[in-house]
Amino acid sequence: MSDLFAVLAEPSRRRILDALRRSEGLLVKELVSGLGMSQPNVSKHLRVLRTAGLVSETAERQGRRYRLRADALREMDDWLRPYRAFWTNRLDELGDYLDSTHPNEGPQP
Amino acid sequence: MSDLFAVLAEPSRRRILDALRRSEGLLVKELVSGLGMSQPNVSKHLRVLRTAGLVSETAERQGRRYRLRADALREMDDWLRPYRAFWTNRLDELGDYLDSTHPNEGPQP
DNA sequence: CAGTTATATAACTGTCAAGGCATGTAGAAG
DNA sequence: CTTCTACATGCCTTGACAGTTATATAACTG
Numbered sequence: 158m159s160d161l162f163a164v165l166a167e168p169s170r171r172r173i174l175d176a177l178r179r180s181e182g183l184l185v186k187e188l189v190s191g192l193g194m195s196q197p198n199v200s201k202h203l204r205v206l207r208t209a210g211l212v213s214e215t216a217e218r219q220g221r222r223y224r225l226r227a228d229a230l231r232e233m234d235d236w237l238r239p240y241r242a243f244w245t246n247r248l249d250e251l252g253d254y255l256d257s258t259h260p261n262e263g264p265q266p
Numbered sequence: 267m268s269d270l271f272a273v274l275a276e277p278s279r280r281r282i283l284d285a286l287r288r289s290e291g292l293l294v295k296e297l298v299s300g301l302g303m304s305q306p307n308v309s310k311h312l313r314v315l316r317t318a319g320l321v322s323e324t325a326e327r328q329g330r331r332y333r334l335r336a337d338a339l340r341e342m343d344d345w346l347r348p349y350r351a352f353w354t355n356r357l358d359e360l361g362d363y364l365d366s367t368h369p370n371e372g373p374q375p
Numbered sequence: 376c377a378g379t380t381a382t383a384t385a386a387c388t389g390t391c392a393a394g395g396c397a398t399g400t401a402g403a404a405g
Numbered sequence: 406c407t408t409c410t411a412c413a414t415g416c417c418t419t420g421a422c423a424g425t426t427a428t429a430t431a432a433c434t435g
Binding site: 293294295305306308309310312313328329330 | 410411412413414
């Protein structure tokens with residue numbers, strides 16, 4: 158489970174990240190009640206996310222606060238970058254030209 | 267396996283997409299020899315990719331040509347977008363300020 | 376110290392998918 | 406029609422988790 162893509166393949170983990178993104182860090186109990194998952198399940202997922210460098214953990218009096226480490230997502234963004242060109246550059250700048258010369262190779266609706 | 271993220275969690279499938287991205291479509295046999303995977307394995311992955319809308323297939327005399335459908339990756343890009351702001355805006359514009367006030371909360375090397 | 380709260384961990388179980396092997400199939404070639 | 410090529414598909418085994426339940430740990434409270 159050391160692969161970033163495999164870590165993010167779990168919908169529950171993406172939901173955890175989404176929740177952390179909208180807040181300035183959350184306690185485990187807040188994630189449990191907020192997402193409606195069992196506490197051990199949340200803890201397990203947090204462990205995976207932590208191992209992947211996607212979240213950080215700090216101890217507090219009321220519990221442990223987990224924060225997003227969005228930086229770890231750059232690897233995914235890097236992989237995606239060359240593909241992004243297919244619908245940003247190509248379609249916007251060269252779309253008409255390509256469509257007129259290779260009408261069957263453009264993206265289908 | 268209808269979840270895009272789960273589909274892309276497989277390294278072999280990402281390699282297939284990478285290969286297709288660099289070319290204007292490839293035959294199955296070309297993928298097999300180029301990636302060094304077994305033919306049934308490649309066919310299976312292609313089926314998954316096709317179901318996810320990530321590749322398209324056209325029949326030719328020499329075989330079946332698969333092409334990238336980068337458009338299907340937009341869903342992943344959309345999910346990533348709000349996170350991207352964390353290292354584009356925040357780090358570039360406020361990075362120095364945050365580093366000077368919370369030196370331990372910045373991205374680790 | 377006893378009890379409560381917050382979280383982690385261990386053990387177990389069910390599910391699911393990846394990869395290998397063998398086989399089916401369709402088209403071109405002879 | 407037979408053979409080869411290119412590809413798909415079915416079956417099988419194995420391994421990897423996800424989720425639950427039960428229990429451990431740690432800190433705070435009274």
